Amino acid sequence: MRLSEFWSLMEQEFGRGYAAIVADQRVLGSLGGRTVDQALADGEPIRKVWEAVVRDLDVPPEHQLLPEPRRRR
Numbered sequence: 001m002r003l004s005e006f007w008s009l010m011e012q013e014f015g016r017g018y019a020a021i022v023a024d025q026r027v028l029g030s031l032g033g034r035t036v037d038q039a040l041a042d043g044e045p046i047r048k049v050w051e052a053v054v055r056d057l058d059v060p061p062e063h064q065l066l067p068e069p070r071r072r073r
Contacts, residue, residue, distance in 0.1 A: 001047040003040075010036075010048060028056040052063050
């Protein structure tokens with residue numbers, strides 16, 4: 001998952017302005033008590049951060065669309 005795909009999913013779920021607020025201010029237990037921004041800055045895999053958002057913020061299944069992992073050549 002690319003960072004641009006992550007932010008696209010965040011904006012689709014929370015709206016353009018609110019997605020940034022959620023990422024900056026909501027502490028998620030699935031991220032060890034960190035915010036999305038902190039976890040990304042710490043180098044957590046983007047897919048893991050999105051999965052934490054989905055789990056902790058009750059994103060409905062129909063909004064959890066994750067791009068397929070890229071295959072290594």
